[in-house]
Amino acid sequence: MARFRSAHAERWRSDSGGVIVALSYWPADTSRPVLELTAGDALREAAADRPDRVAIVEVVPQGMASLVGAAATDRRWTYAELLTEAENCAHWLLESYSPGERICIWAPNVPEWVVVQYGAALAGLVLVTANPALRAGELRYVLRQSQAVGLIHADQFRGTDMAAIVRDVANEVRETFCIADWQATVRAKVRTGVLPAVYPGDPAQVQYTSGTTGEPKGALLHHRGLVTNASYVAARAGLDHGVFVSPLPLFHTAGSAMSVLGCVTTRSTYVLPLLFDPELVLAAIERERGDLILGVPTMLIALLEQQRKSPHDLSSLRTALCGGAPVPVELLRRVEEGLGCDLTPVYGQTELSPIVCQTSPDDRLEDKANSSGRPLWQVEVRVVDPNSGETLPCGAEGEIQARGYQSMIGYFDMPKATAETIEAEGWVRTGDLGTMDSRGYVQITGRLRDMIIRGGENIYPREIEAVLFAHAAVADVAVFGVPDAHWGEIVGAAVRATDPTSPPAVQELQAxxxxxxxxxxxxxxxxxxxxxxxxxxGKVQKFKLREQLQSGALARLGR
Structure with a gap:
C-alpha cells in the first residue's frame, strides 16, 4: 500500500496558488503479470502447447544461395522442430563455452540466428549481437568491449567478405565459427544430456545502442525483461496465433525480442526475411497471409513506394507496428491508405527491453497520430524537468523516464555510463523529450541531444520534419542543427525527393x-x-549528416 500511496501522490501537486494540478506520471498497471520465464522456457512452453504450429518461415530473395549451406532457402520449422534444434545447439555450444560466458553472433537474418539465440538461452550463455554491416574496427570494438569469448559469423553478405574481417579480429576471441558450416557441423550430430539451470533474472543479451549520436554502449538485458516485454507488445497489438512479418534485424531488440519472443509467447508464426527489400516483404505478406508487420518509418515509406509501383494483395494485413523514430501524422495517413491497415506507433529504447509505450489498433486516430500511446503494463513513466528532476504538469515538455521490470541490468562494463542513465531510485533516463496528457498518452517531441538552440530558443526537429513530410514532393526528411557564428546553431533540413529527377526548390519548401x-x-x-x-x-544518424556537411559531402538543394 505504501507504494500505491506514493504513486497516487506523485500524480498530483499543488501549484504556487494552491491549485491542484495533474502531473505527468503514470503508475504501473499491474493487471497483467510479469512473466517469470527465460527465452528457453518460453520456447519449451510453446513446443509443448502447439508442437505442430509453424514457428519460422524463411524468406530469401530468389536466386540467392543459402548462407548456412542448406539445400533450400524457403525452409519452415514447427515449434517442436525449433526446440529440438535449439536444444541440440545448446549442447553444441556447451562443448566450447561455459554458462555465463558471452558469445557474439555476427550474421544477417537467417533462421539459424534464432536457433543460436534459443540455444544460448538454454545453455546459460549471454548473446552479444552485432550488426553484419560492421567493419573490422567496429566489430573489434564490440568483441573487446563485451569481452566475448566466441564469434559465430556469416561467410559473406551483401558484398562484404565477413570471413576476411573475422580473420582480422579473431585474436579478440577464443573461438570462431562460420555458419556456412552449420549443416555439416551442428545439424549433422545429435547431442543430448542435461542442460544447466537458467533463471529469468539472468543476463540474456548484450545489445549495442544504435549509435545515432556516437559510440555505442552495450545494454545488458535479462530474460525476464525481454520475454515479458515482447509478450506485452504482442498483446496490445492483438497478435495471437497470428502471422508476424518482421524485416527488422535480429541483432536489434525489434528483431530478437519483439519479433522472435513476441511470436513464441503468442504461438504465432515468424516470417523472417533475410534482408529488407520492399518487394520481398510485400510478396511475403501476400503469400503467407501476414496480419502484423513491424517496421521503422523509413521502411514503411519504402513499402508504400513499392506498393504503388507493384500492387500486392495485402488484405490479410491488419496492423503495422512502427517504432525507431516518431511517426509523422502524414505518414500515418499514407500507411493506413496505402497498405490498408492500422498503423500503431510504439516508443522505447534498447535499455528498456525495448518498448515503454504503445498505441492500440482501437485507439482514436488522433491519439495514434499525435502520440506513441500509453505505457504498457508493469512500468511507471514520468516526464521531468531534465535539470531539476522535478515531475512536470501534464502537457509540459520534459525528459521521459521509465522504471520497471524491463530496465537493463546496466551498460556492460561501463559503471559510469550506467550511473548516469539509471538513477538511484531506479528511473531510467531515456534522453528523449516528450509530453504526457492526463490519460497517460505520451508524445515524443525529440531527443535532448538533437534539440537545436538558436539564439537561446529551443527548436525541436521533429516538429519541422512533420511539416516538411506533409509536402508531396518530400519522401523523407531529417532536420538537424548547423553551427553558426552568430546564432550558435541554425536549422538545417536534408530532404529526399519523391521524384529524384525533379526535386522541390528551396523557395517552394520555404513557402x-x-x-x-x-x-x-x-x-x-x-x-x-x-x-x-x-x-x-533504420534510424537516421544525424551526427553523420553533420559530418558530411563539415566535409563538403552533403549536396545543397537548389533554389
Missing part, C-alpha cells in the same frame, strides 16, 4: 513551412540526399 512554423524555426540551410545514413535498425 510550405511558412504557413505552419514560426520564423525562428524555419530551416535556413537546405540539402538534398538520395539516401540518409542509417543505423542497422
Amino acid at each position: 510550405h513551412c511558412r504557413a505552419s512554423l514560426a520564423p525562428f524555426k524555419m530551416p535556413t540551410e537546405w540539402f538534398i540526399c538520395s539516401e540518409f545514413p542509417l543505423t542497422g535498425s
Whole structure:
C-alpha cells in the first residue's frame, strides 16, 4: 500500500496558488503479470502447447544461395522442430563455452540466428549481437568491449567478405565459427544430456545502442525483461496465433525480442526475411497471409513506394507496428491508405527491453497520430524537468523516464555510463523529450541531444520534419542543427525527393513551412540526399549528416 500511496501522490501537486494540478506520471498497471520465464522456457512452453504450429518461415530473395549451406532457402520449422534444434545447439555450444560466458553472433537474418539465440538461452550463455554491416574496427570494438569469448559469423553478405574481417579480429576471441558450416557441423550430430539451470533474472543479451549520436554502449538485458516485454507488445497489438512479418534485424531488440519472443509467447508464426527489400516483404505478406508487420518509418515509406509501383494483395494485413523514430501524422495517413491497415506507433529504447509505450489498433486516430500511446503494463513513466528532476504538469515538455521490470541490468562494463542513465531510485533516463496528457498518452517531441538552440530558443526537429513530410514532393526528411557564428546553431533540413529527377526548390519548401512554423524555426540551410545514413535498425544518424556537411559531402538543394 505504501507504494500505491506514493504513486497516487506523485500524480498530483499543488501549484504556487494552491491549485491542484495533474502531473505527468503514470503508475504501473499491474493487471497483467510479469512473466517469470527465460527465452528457453518460453520456447519449451510453446513446443509443448502447439508442437505442430509453424514457428519460422524463411524468406530469401530468389536466386540467392543459402548462407548456412542448406539445400533450400524457403525452409519452415514447427515449434517442436525449433526446440529440438535449439536444444541440440545448446549442447553444441556447451562443448566450447561455459554458462555465463558471452558469445557474439555476427550474421544477417537467417533462421539459424534464432536457433543460436534459443540455444544460448538454454545453455546459460549471454548473446552479444552485432550488426553484419560492421567493419573490422567496429566489430573489434564490440568483441573487446563485451569481452566475448566466441564469434559465430556469416561467410559473406551483401558484398562484404565477413570471413576476411573475422580473420582480422579473431585474436579478440577464443573461438570462431562460420555458419556456412552449420549443416555439416551442428545439424549433422545429435547431442543430448542435461542442460544447466537458467533463471529469468539472468543476463540474456548484450545489445549495442544504435549509435545515432556516437559510440555505442552495450545494454545488458535479462530474460525476464525481454520475454515479458515482447509478450506485452504482442498483446496490445492483438497478435495471437497470428502471422508476424518482421524485416527488422535480429541483432536489434525489434528483431530478437519483439519479433522472435513476441511470436513464441503468442504461438504465432515468424516470417523472417533475410534482408529488407520492399518487394520481398510485400510478396511475403501476400503469400503467407501476414496480419502484423513491424517496421521503422523509413521502411514503411519504402513499402508504400513499392506498393504503388507493384500492387500486392495485402488484405490479410491488419496492423503495422512502427517504432525507431516518431511517426509523422502524414505518414500515418499514407500507411493506413496505402497498405490498408492500422498503423500503431510504439516508443522505447534498447535499455528498456525495448518498448515503454504503445498505441492500440482501437485507439482514436488522433491519439495514434499525435502520440506513441500509453505505457504498457508493469512500468511507471514520468516526464521531468531534465535539470531539476522535478515531475512536470501534464502537457509540459520534459525528459521521459521509465522504471520497471524491463530496465537493463546496466551498460556492460561501463559503471559510469550506467550511473548516469539509471538513477538511484531506479528511473531510467531515456534522453528523449516528450509530453504526457492526463490519460497517460505520451508524445515524443525529440531527443535532448538533437534539440537545436538558436539564439537561446529551443527548436525541436521533429516538429519541422512533420511539416516538411506533409509536402508531396518530400519522401523523407531529417532536420538537424548547423553551427553558426552568430546564432550558435541554425536549422538545417536534408530532404529526399519523391521524384529524384525533379526535386522541390528551396523557395517552394520555404513557402510550405511558412504557413505552419514560426520564423525562428524555419530551416535556413537546405540539402538534398538520395539516401540518409542509417543505423542497422533504420534510424537516421544525424551526427553523420553533420559530418558530411563539415566535409563538403552533403549536396545543397537548389533554389
